[in-house]
Amino acid sequence: xxxxxxxxxxxxxxxxxxxxxxxxxxxxxxxxxxxxxxxxxxxxxxxxxxxxxxxxxxxxxxxxxxxxxxxxxxxxxxxxxxxxxxxxxxxxxxxxxxxxxxxxxxxxxxxxxxxxxxxxxxxxxxxxxxxxxxxxxxxxxxxxxxxxxxxxxxxxxxxxxxxxxxxxxxxxxxxxxxxxxxxxxxxxxxxxxxxxxxxxxxxxxxxxxxxxxxxxxxxxxxxxxxxxxxxxxxxxxxxxxxxxxxx
Amino acid sequence: xxxxxxxxxxxxxxxxxxxxxxxxxxxxxxxxxxxxxxxxxxxxxxxxxxxxxxxxxxxxxxxxxxxxxxxxxxxxxxxxxxxxxxxxxxxxxxxxxxxxxxxxxxxxxxxxxxxxxxxxxxxxxxxxxxxxxxxxxxxxxxxxxxxxxxxxxxxxxxxxxxxxxxxxxxxxxxxxxxxxxxxxxxxxxxxxxxxxxxxxxxxxxxxxxxxxxxxxxxxxxxxxxxxxxxxxxxxxxxxxxxxxxxxxxxxxxxxxxxxxxxxxxxxxxxxxxxxxxxxxxxxxxxxxxxxxxxxxxxxxxxxxxxxxxxxxxxxxxxxxxxxxxxxxxxxxxxxxxxxxxxxxxxxxxxxxxxxxxxxxxxxxxxxxxxxxxxxxxxxxxxxxxxxxxxxxxxxxxxxxxxxxxxxxxxxxxxxxxxxxxxxxxxxxxxxxxxxxxxxxx
Numbered sequence: 001x002x003x004x005x006x007x008x009x010x011x012x013x014x015x016x017x018x019x020x021x022x023x024x025x026x027x028x029x030x031x032x033x034x035x036x037x038x039x040x041x042x043x044x045x046x047x048x049x050x051x052x053x054x055x056x057x058x059x060x061x062x063x064x065x066x067x068x069x070x071x072x073x074x075x076x077x078x079x080x081x082x083x084x085x086x087x088x089x090x091x092x093x094x095x096x097x098x099x100x101x102x103x104x105x106x107x108x109x110x111x112x113x114x115x116x117x118x119x120x121x122x123x124x125x126x127x128x129x130x131x132x133x134x135x136x137x138x139x140x141x142x143x144x145x146x147x148x149x150x151x152x153x154x155x156x157x158x159x160x161x162x163x164x165x166x167x168x169x170x171x172x173x174x175x176x177x178x179x180x181x182x183x184x185x186x187x188x189x190x191x192x193x194x195x196x197x198x199x200x201x202x203x204x205x206x207x208x209x210x211x212x213x214x215x216x217x218x219x220x221x222x223x224x225x226x227x228x229x230x231x232x233x234x235x236x237x238x239x240x241x242x243x244x245x246x247x
Numbered sequence: 248x249x250x251x252x253x254x255x256x257x258x259x260x261x262x263x264x265x266x267x268x269x270x271x272x273x274x275x276x277x278x279x280x281x282x283x284x285x286x287x288x289x290x291x292x293x294x295x296x297x298x299x300x301x302x303x304x305x306x307x308x309x310x311x312x313x314x315x316x317x318x319x320x321x322x323x324x325x326x327x328x329x330x331x332x333x334x335x336x337x338x339x340x341x342x343x344x345x346x347x348x349x350x351x352x353x354x355x356x357x358x359x360x361x362x363x364x365x366x367x368x369x370x371x372x373x374x375x376x377x378x379x380x381x382x383x384x385x386x387x388x389x390x391x392x393x394x395x396x397x398x399x400x401x402x403x404x405x406x407x408x409x410x411x412x413x414x415x416x417x418x419x420x421x422x423x424x425x426x427x428x429x430x431x432x433x434x435x436x437x438x439x440x441x442x443x444x445x446x447x448x449x450x451x452x453x454x455x456x457x458x459x460x461x462x463x464x465x466x467x468x469x470x471x472x473x474x475x476x477x478x479x480x481x482x483x484x485x486x487x488x489x490x491x492x493x494x495x496x497x498x499x500x501x502x503x504x505x506x507x508x509x510x511x512x513x514x515x516x517x518x519x520x521x522x523x524x525x526x527x528x529x530x531x532x533x534x535x536x537x538x539x540x541x542x543x544x545x546x547x548x549x550x551x552x553x554x555x556x557x558x559x560x561x562x563x564x565x566x567x568x569x570x571x572x573x574x575x576x577x578x579x580x581x582x583x584x585x586x587x588x589x590x591x592x593x594x595x596x597x598x599x600x601x602x603x604x605x606x607x608x609x610x611x612x613x614x615x616x617x618x619x620x621x622x623x624x625x626x627x628x629x630x631x632x633x634x635x636x637x638x639x640x641x642x643x644x645x646x647x648x649x650x651x652x653x654x655x656x657x658x659x660x661x662x663x664x665x666x667x668x669x670x671x672x673x674x675x676x677x678x679x680x681x682x683x684x685x686x687x688x
Contacts, residue, residue, distance in 0.1 A: 092652025
């Protein structure tokens with residue numbers, strides 16, 4: 001599904017990713033853990049196509065297509081989804097308008113029929129209910145005045161609606177209390193499918209109790225330092241990242 | 248100091264003022280002309296016109312007086328743009344002016360009860376009318392020019408306690424008539440407890456670059472309520488200079504909104520004076536310009552008495568080489584305690600060559616007041632654009648969504664749903680290639 005090959009990325013002339021190799025198979029969930037400043041968020045932004053990151057070497061293939069040949073919106077339409085660590089507040093655009101515009105833009109890009117208001121409303125309500133997202137919240141401007149938990153739930157709703165092939169969850173657990181973490185994790189788990197791969201980026205192991213990964217990678221100093229199964233996360237919880245910081 | 252430009256302008260209008268006017272008006276015109284001859288067209292060395300150099304714009308052109316147009320009215324989207332359809336879905340009473348002259352034959356037949364509409368030339372002959380034309384108009388060069396040269400206008404009175412069940416819609420159309428200039432003077436009076444909605448549209452055919460210099464004087468009696476929505480979508484080569492001077496009685500309520508889309512140079516000046524306590528005035532505006540257009544929104548709010556509130560929020564979107572101007576002044580007199588006066592200008596700059604000049608000012612002599620002013624000038628938020636695009640929304644649509652969202656904050660203050668929808672429609676029409684979907688429910 002996703003092949004990252006020898007990826008080197010610079011920001012403002014400083015090398016942040018120093019040769020990442022990562023292969024995520026169809027339906028797999030990979031966790032990327034690491035200390036602050038290790039390049040975790042850089043990786044997520046590079047995959048989704050944010051400006052300001054210079055790819056100096058390497059390539060990323062998604063379903064065999066070179067991601068770096070695609071615009072941000074083309075990647076999204078092809079099925080790459082980033083759940084933001086800090087979802088952006090957009091005053092004046094209601095969540096509903098945003099969701100409909102996004103979904104129909106992707107459908108259009110894929111040559112599918114756009115959903116009319118009635119069908120869309122039915123769909124969005126169906127996806128929103130398990131995430132405890134009310135109609136009232138959908139009518140509010142996107143993320144404006146949302147609590148941390150509401151923002152993360154709204155991200156998962158977007159993912160549920162857009163049904164990506166690859167979801168990158170960037171620190172989705174940050175700012176969540178235990179209850180919110182459970183709702184969000186349940187939402188993510190409900191979206192696990194043999195056709196959907198996920199990369200779960202997190203600093204802490206606790207998220208991985210809820211979203212159990214197939215593989216865990218430790219990213220530090222711009223490189224993947226170690227790869228293991230889900231038990232690696234527990235080990236890190238014990239020992240911390242000190243070992244890798246010195247590596 | 249005036250020059251040959253001004254003299255040529257005045258000469259062109261020689262002998263065109265209506266005959267048989269009362270002596271006071273002749274004297275007023277003469278005084279006004281004298282003032283205009285001294286000041287000339289305002290230019291950038293005149294503080295109040297620092298950013299809007301009208302003289303420079305006029306220096307190139309000779310103007311001829313607009314002449315009454317007698318033919319059938321043919322204005323539509325084809326000839327004057329989308330403003331032709333504004334408020335079309337709303338039951339309203341239309342008052343139509345063509346090339347600066349009122350056309351009662353084209354306007355709605357039966358006026359709503361309790362409203363009187365007279366052409367200026369008739370109204371000036373009435374006892375006591377002198378007092379309705381503001382004397383301090385002479386402080387303003389373009390107002391003085393208007394007084395000196397005004398030929399027609401409407402005097403609209405809404406009687407005590409009359410609550411209009413239909414909006415009045417004052418339509419200004421300029422047909423292709425050479426480089427013509429018109430100076431309309433309107434007077435709008437709402438007596439005690441009256442309530443009205445007033446739409447105003449301005450549009451015209453391009454080609455020769457006409458000039459419209461409008462003055463409207465509005466008086467709201469005690470407890471009167473006026474909702475006023477103005478759409479300025481003049482031809483792209485036209486000049487539009489409008490001054491709206493209002494006096495508010497005790498507990499009167501004014502809501503004003505102006506949309507500036509048209510003209511190569513425009514200025515909408517609102518002057519609000521509070522004469523009685525407990526009144527409130529909103530003077531909001533949206534500006535959306537491109538090319539080399541300049542749009543100026545200037546507000547003066549005179550809190551002369553205690554306990555009044557005012558709010559002016561101006562949102563500007565500027566593309567191409569367009570220039571936006573906001574000048575706002577809130578004056579709070581020494582005994583005008585418990586005043587709340589606010590003004591805020593937010594500008595969104597879409598291109599490197601567009602610019603915004605914002606000058607909010609407060610002049611406060613009272614000590615127990617709440618006043619605030621602010622100004623922001625920014626670009627589209629890259630993070631927000633990225634966020635939208637990362638969900639599959641193409642860049643063009645994402646930009647449009649964000650621009651609309653920016654303007655929404657002021658558009659949503661429009662208290663009438665249908666009118667708001669029309670203003671939005673016209674504003675959206677300004678953006679090219681929009682593909683934004685709305686969701687009900």
